[in-house]
Structure formats: C-alpha cells, structure tokens
Amino acid sequence: MKNPLWSNIFKKKKPTDSHVQLTLKQVPVFDGLSTRNLTAIEDIVHERHFVKDEIIFKESTPGLGMYIILKGNVSITGVTSDNKSVEYAKLGQGDFFGEVSLIDESDRSATAIAGSDCHLMAFFKVELMDILTHSPKLGNKILLNLARVISTRLKTTNLALQKKSEIKD
Amino acid sequence: MKRTGLVVVVVQNLVWVLPLGFVIYLWEYTASMLFMLIISLLLASVIRPLVSLLEMVIAKRLISTIAVYAGLFLLVGYGLNKLWPIVYDEAVSIQTYFNMETFTELREKSEDLAIGFLPESMHDQTRDVFKGFDTRLNDIWGVVVTNIQSSLSHAGSLAMSVGSILISTLFIIVFSFFFVLEGHLYRKSFVAMIPNAYFEMTLHIMDKATASLGAYIRGQLLAASAIGILSITGLFILQAITPIQIPYTVLIGTVAGVGNLIPFVGPVMGMIPAIIVYLVTEQPDSVQFLHIVFIILTFASVQVLDNLFISPMIMSGSIGLHPMVIIIAVTIGGSIAGPVGMLFSVPILSMVIVIVTELRWGLRRYGHM
Structure with missing residues (x-):
C-alpha cells in the first residue's frame, strides 16, 4: 500500500500488474478495465488479513460493499427460520461476495466467516461513489459490470427455483 | 481472541499508540500543532467539495486542488484587500471611540431616553438608578478593560504559540492542501490499523461523521456570511431612509455574522453594538426611542429572513441544543480561550455531538453495544 507520509506525491506512477491486479482482472465487476484503471482501483481498496474462523461481517449489520478473495477461502452462512445454521456457499481465491451492498442500502443478508487464514480486498460503496464523481467513465464501466453480475445471479436463482418447483410437481 | 491475534493487534496499534503517547508526553509543545491540524482538517472538509x-x-486531483487553492487565494486576497482596510480602520477607530467620556454620554442619553419613555412618577427612581450607575462606571470600565485584555492574551497564547498569525495560517493552508489532495490515502492508512472486528464500523462512522461535519461547517460559514451581508445591507438601507447615523456599519455587520455561530446570543451581538453606537454618535435629529425600535426591527428582519429562507436552504445543521447547554458551553469556552473560545464553543460542542451520535449509532448497529 502506498504510504502517504513517505511517498512522493508528484512522482509519476507506473502501472504494473501486481498480484492484486491479477486477481482484480479475474473479477467480473472489474472486467474490461485497463491496467491504469486497475491501478486506480488498487489505490483505493482496503487489504485485510483474517485468521481462520474470524467473522468478516455479520448478518443484519449495515453493508458497506464487496470483498474479493486474494488468498484462502470464505464461508457464507445464515440462519434458517427454524434457527439452524446453514452454509450457503464456500468461496475460494478470485471469488467475491457482498457486491449487492455496493448498490443496496439494506443490511447484510448473510454472515461471512473466514474458512482458513485469508487475505481479502474490500471495495466499498464510498469508493465507488468517489470513482463515479471523479472518473464517471470508469465508474459507469464498473456499474455496468455490477448490473451484469447481479442479473446473472438473478437468472441462476430463477433457474434453480424453477427446477425446484418442477421437481415438487 | 487467540494469542497470535492479540500480538498482531498490539503490534498493529503501536503505530498510533507510540505517536499518541509522544504527543501527550510533550503536550506543552505539541498542543498548538494539534490545534492547527484540527483546524486544517475542518478547512479541508470545507474545500474538498469544490475540488471534487x-x-x-x-479529471486530475492535483491540478484541481492547485486550481481551487489558487482561486481561493485570489478571492480571499481580493476580499481582504477591499474589505480589510474598512474593517481594520473601523476597529481601530472604535477602540479610541469607546472611552470614559463616551460611556458617560451613553449613560446620559440612556437616562434621557428612559425618562422620555417612562411615566413621570418613575422619573426620580430612574435618575437615582442612573446616578448609582454613574458612580460605579469607573469600576465597571476598569473591569471591562482588564477582561478584554486578559481574554485577548488567553486566545493569543492558545492559537499562536507556534509563532505569528502568518506562520500558523501558512501551516494550516499547507496541511489542509495535503488533506484535500491525499485525504483518501490518510483515511486508508488509518483504517489499516483498525482491528478486523471494528473495520467496517469504523469506516462507516468515519464516512457518516465526515459528511455531517462537512455539511455543518459549510452551513455555518454560509449562514454567517449571509447574516453579515444582510445586516450590513439592512443598516445601510436604514441610514438611507431615516435620519439615523450608525458609523462602523461594516464592523457591526461582521460582528453580527460571526456572532451567529452562537445560537440565541448571536442575533443580539450585532444589535446591541448598533444601538450603543447610535446612542453615542452625534445624530442630525435628537436621539429617539423610535429610532432604536427601527434598529431592533432591522436585526429582527435579518433573523426572520435567516429562519425562513437562509437556514432551511443551507440546512446549516441546527442540532437542537438546549439553551442551558449553550450557556454552559459558552461560559466554559470563554474561560478557556476568551472571546474566541466563546465564539467557537457551540460549533465545537456541535461537532463533538455529531461524532458521539455517529459513534453510538455505529456501536449499536454493529452489535458492539
């Protein structure tokens, strides 16, 4: 991470393909972004390390944005109506979660727990809004990608529900 | 928390615990710098929206920041060049204007006004009251002068212990420039030190508090400027359409604008000096009670305009402080830093309330309270 106290602000930054950028390229939300754009994203995202079983975020807390897994795996869990804990998904390197919070004001719909020691990257709504203000072209690209991701997930959910109802019938 | 996790948290937090310890240990030397940093942060929150x-x-942060600062320099420079000589001359002139003789004149004219206004049966009592006041005037004047001098020296020692006003101002401008330019990087570096359990909550609170504080400060500045301009305009109109003469109009309007930072007390802070100046100034006509009513009406109109149009439009973030809380805050502010402390006590208290409210909200919503 660039240290604002010691780095030279006037020095020209050279875009390079770091580990973070290589992972960002795999994330559909950042699909089609140039290396320069990805460098800008890398500058604003927050990198966090979680130990195994540590809670990343809890269900019903305010959602700030999405997380991208750089290393390790994450369990997305929830509680059913009969108070049983259930694992909705297990995500690995390059996967992302919590993206709905980038556009939605509502609380987190599930709990995310580190399945192993993991290295995550957090991209939050405030940063997205900042990009939309300062660099609308880049912001619109991200928003369009985000809409694609959410619509794909909606289609997949619809298909799964359809299959379930067909099996019931 | 696991032992390794605890060690990580302790090591991570040394980055800010050590400098904080250093700052507290050398408080005598670091206090003024901290004060300037806080002022710079507040200034940055006012300028940041313009840069954005x-x-x-x-589409270039550095160029936008330089352009906004250059523009503000020109604007403030031009404003100071035009307005400062007027305010400065009026301030110097008013100092020589208020002496023992002027106070005696003020007492005499107030006595004449009161006698003209009150029924005849109360004239003797009124004269006695003013006679008693006359004997104590010397003592009161002495206390006033001592208080003003000690207040000014208090305020000066707090804000200007680093050096002159010019150097402090320069520091504040440079700091605020970097806060505007690289604020997001400082924010990122700060958040990197927060333990995972409080990470999202801290970010959320910081963003909400920054937005609320920025809006509050911008609102207060805009409202103060509007009140100042309206008061000056009102007094000029009053002097144009009536025989009333009120010198120091710009100074009185400026005091009214700045005084607006204190709720309830603010509106009176412009009106009382205007009435006093009216009473002690040689008027073309004799001093009349109706003229004082006109002055009161002028400032009341400014307040009505403020309450009906300016404040709702600016949404200066009145956070509904109880009058008693305001009195306590102003008194404490006054004893800490004199008139400057009195002026900024309510805005500072409002900022603390905003931060505490957001902190409580965050702790509750994230299940830490």
Missing part, C-alpha cells in the same frame, strides 16, 4: 466538483471537469 472541479475534478469532474479536469
């Missing part, structure tokens, strides 16, 4: 607006057009 320009950045939408230019």
Whole structure:
C-alpha cells in the first residue's frame, strides 16, 4: 500500500500488474478495465488479513460493499427460520461476495466467516461513489459490470427455483 | 481472541499508540500543532467539495486542488484587500471611540431616553438608578478593560504559540492542501490499523461523521456570511431612509455574522453594538426611542429572513441544543480561550455531538453495544 507520509506525491506512477491486479482482472465487476484503471482501483481498496474462523461481517449489520478473495477461502452462512445454521456457499481465491451492498442500502443478508487464514480486498460503496464523481467513465464501466453480475445471479436463482418447483410437481 | 491475534493487534496499534503517547508526553509543545491540524482538517472538509466538483471537469486531483487553492487565494486576497482596510480602520477607530467620556454620554442619553419613555412618577427612581450607575462606571470600565485584555492574551497564547498569525495560517493552508489532495490515502492508512472486528464500523462512522461535519461547517460559514451581508445591507438601507447615523456599519455587520455561530446570543451581538453606537454618535435629529425600535426591527428582519429562507436552504445543521447547554458551553469556552473560545464553543460542542451520535449509532448497529 502506498504510504502517504513517505511517498512522493508528484512522482509519476507506473502501472504494473501486481498480484492484486491479477486477481482484480479475474473479477467480473472489474472486467474490461485497463491496467491504469486497475491501478486506480488498487489505490483505493482496503487489504485485510483474517485468521481462520474470524467473522468478516455479520448478518443484519449495515453493508458497506464487496470483498474479493486474494488468498484462502470464505464461508457464507445464515440462519434458517427454524434457527439452524446453514452454509450457503464456500468461496475460494478470485471469488467475491457482498457486491449487492455496493448498490443496496439494506443490511447484510448473510454472515461471512473466514474458512482458513485469508487475505481479502474490500471495495466499498464510498469508493465507488468517489470513482463515479471523479472518473464517471470508469465508474459507469464498473456499474455496468455490477448490473451484469447481479442479473446473472438473478437468472441462476430463477433457474434453480424453477427446477425446484418442477421437481415438487 | 487467540494469542497470535492479540500480538498482531498490539503490534498493529503501536503505530498510533507510540505517536499518541509522544504527543501527550510533550503536550506543552505539541498542543498548538494539534490545534492547527484540527483546524486544517475542518478547512479541508470545507474545500474538498469544490475540488471534487472541479475534478469532474479536469479529471486530475492535483491540478484541481492547485486550481481551487489558487482561486481561493485570489478571492480571499481580493476580499481582504477591499474589505480589510474598512474593517481594520473601523476597529481601530472604535477602540479610541469607546472611552470614559463616551460611556458617560451613553449613560446620559440612556437616562434621557428612559425618562422620555417612562411615566413621570418613575422619573426620580430612574435618575437615582442612573446616578448609582454613574458612580460605579469607573469600576465597571476598569473591569471591562482588564477582561478584554486578559481574554485577548488567553486566545493569543492558545492559537499562536507556534509563532505569528502568518506562520500558523501558512501551516494550516499547507496541511489542509495535503488533506484535500491525499485525504483518501490518510483515511486508508488509518483504517489499516483498525482491528478486523471494528473495520467496517469504523469506516462507516468515519464516512457518516465526515459528511455531517462537512455539511455543518459549510452551513455555518454560509449562514454567517449571509447574516453579515444582510445586516450590513439592512443598516445601510436604514441610514438611507431615516435620519439615523450608525458609523462602523461594516464592523457591526461582521460582528453580527460571526456572532451567529452562537445560537440565541448571536442575533443580539450585532444589535446591541448598533444601538450603543447610535446612542453615542452625534445624530442630525435628537436621539429617539423610535429610532432604536427601527434598529431592533432591522436585526429582527435579518433573523426572520435567516429562519425562513437562509437556514432551511443551507440546512446549516441546527442540532437542537438546549439553551442551558449553550450557556454552559459558552461560559466554559470563554474561560478557556476568551472571546474566541466563546465564539467557537457551540460549533465545537456541535461537532463533538455529531461524532458521539455517529459513534453510538455505529456501536449499536454493529452489535458492539
């Protein structure tokens, strides 16, 4: 991470393909972004390390944005109506979660727990809004990608529900 | 928390615990610098939206920041060049204007006014009251002069212990420039030190508090400027349409604008000096009670305009402080830093309330309370 106290602000930054950028390229939300754009994203995202079983975020807390897994795996869990804990998904390197919070004001719909020691990257709504203000072209690209991701997930959910109802019938 | 996790948290937090310890240990030397940093942060929160607006057009943060600062320098420089000599001359002139003789004149004219206004049966009592006041005037004047001098020296020692006003101002401008330019990087570096359990909550609170504080400060500045301009305009109109003469109009309007930072007390802070100046100034006509009513009406109109149009439009973030809380805050502010402390006590208290409210909200919503 660039240290604002010691780095030279006037020095020209050279875009390079770091580990973070290589992972960002795999994330559909950042699909089609140039290396320069990805460098800008890398500058604003927050990198966090979680130990195994540590809670990343809890269900019903305010959602700030999405997380991208750089290393390790994450369990997305929830509680059913009969108070049983259930694992909705297990995500690995390059996967992302919590993206709905980038556009939605509502609380987190599930709990995310580190399945192993993991290295995550957090991209939050405030940063997205900042990009939309300062660099609308880049912001619109991200928003369009985000809409694609959410619509794909909606289609997949619809298909799964359809299959379930067909099996019931 | 696991032992390794605890060690990580302790090591991570040394980055800010050590400098904080250093700052507290050398408080005598670091206090003024901390004070300037806080002022710079507040100034940055006022300037940041302007830079963001320009950045939408230019798309370069550095150029936008330099352009906004250059523009503000020109604007403030031009304003000071035009307005400062007037305010400065009026301030110097008013100091020589208020002496023992002027106070005696003020007492005499107030006595004449009161006698003209009150029924005849109360004239003797009124004269006695003013006679008693006359004997104590010397003592009161002495206390006033001592208080003003000690207040000014208090305020000066707090804000200007680093050096002159010029150097402090320069520091504040440079700090605020970097806060505007690289604020997001400082924010990122700060958040990197927060333990995972409080990470999202801290970010959320910081963003909400920054937005609320920025809006509050911008609102207060805009409201104060509007009140100042309206008061000056009102007094000029009053002097144009009536025989009333009120010198120091710009100074009185400025005091009214700045005084607006204190709720309830603010509106009176412009009106009382205007009435006093009216009473002690040689008027073309004799001093009349109706003229004082006109002056009161002028400032009341400014308040009505403020309450009906300016404040709702600016949404200066009145956070509904109880009058008693305001009195306590103003008194404590006054004893800490004199008139400057009195002026800034309510805005500072409002900022603390905003931060505490957001902190409580965050702790509750994230299940830490």
